[in-house]
Amino acid sequence: MRVLVTAASRHGSTWGIATAIAGTLQDSGIDVDLLVPDDVMTLEDYDGVVIGSAVYAGHWQAEARRLVDRYHDVLSGMPVWLFSSGPLSDVPETDDIPAEQPIDDHWAPDDLPMLFEQTLAREHRVFPGRLDTADVGIPTRVLMRLLHQQMGDHRPWTAIRAWANEIAAELTHARVPVEA
Numbered sequence: 512m513r514v515l516v517t518a519a520s521r522h523g524s525t526w527g528i529a530t531a532i533a534g535t536l537q538d539s540g541i542d543v544d545l546l547v548p549d550d551v552m553t554l555e556d557y558d559g560v561v562i563g564s565a566v567y568a569g570h571w572q573a574e575a576r577r578l579v580d581r582y583h584d585v586l587s588g589m590p591v592w593l594f595s596s597g598p599l600s601d602v603p604e605t606d607d608i609p610a611e612q613p614i615d616d617h618w619a620p621d622d623l624p625m626l627f628e629q630t631l632a633r634e635h636r637v638f639p640g641r642l643d644t645a646d647v648g649i650p651t652r653v654l655m656r657l658l659h660q661q662m663g664d665h666r667p668w669t670a671i672r673a674w675a676n677e678i679a680a681e682l683t684h685a686r687v688p689v690e691a
């Protein structure tokens with residue numbers, strides 16, 4: 512069983528989430544390729560794909576949307592899971608989100624209807640993100656404050672790993688042979 516985990520990230524935070532998902536899948540005995548979207552050359556040989564992106568101004572990063580555009584024919588015929596990372600406000604502190612209560616899709620990016628249409632994904636999750644002071648200039652920091660966005664790392668590792676475990680369970684259960 513081989514799974515592709517791919518994510519578009521501008522400042523590394525979403526890549527960190529993708530890395531955690533890949534690690535959890537590997538711990539479940541699944542072979543995982545972890546690639547940035549532009550490095551994906553084929554989807555052959557994969558039993559499932561997890562695609563994620565940071566959200567900026569309500570949208571997935573172009574690199575992740577390009578991947579979906581390029582491979583939508585194949586993606587719509589295989590198990591696909593999507594995740595977005597971004598919210599920095601009105602989110603509980605890191606690790607406080609119970610795994611069974613992921614944030615509602617009210618935080619979802621504007622691209623989501625199109626992403627679902629193109630991939631027929633099984634599920635989409637939104638995970639809070641991270642914004643370091645060092646990553647942005649003063650104007651962006653002022654803008655973030657005006658928008659009530661909180662600098663810092665809000666990524667909910669427990670919920671992220673729990674979701675990856677759910678994906679692993681779905682993939683591995685799907686392959687259990689039915690006894691006659």
Ligand SMILES: Cc1cc2nc3c(=O)[nH]c(=O)nc-3n(C[C@H](O)[C@H](O)[C@H](O)COP(=O)(O)O)c2cc1C
Pocket residue numbers: 519520521522523524525526565566567568569570596597598599618639640641642647651
């Ligand atoms: C200019 C700017 C715009 C942003 N717009 C959104 C947004 O529309 N929705 C959202 O959920 N997060 C938004 N964010 C938060 C980022 O998505 C968040 O910091 C994310 O974790 C960054 O991921 P990355 O490090 O992988 O690039 C924005 C951040 C910045 C700096």
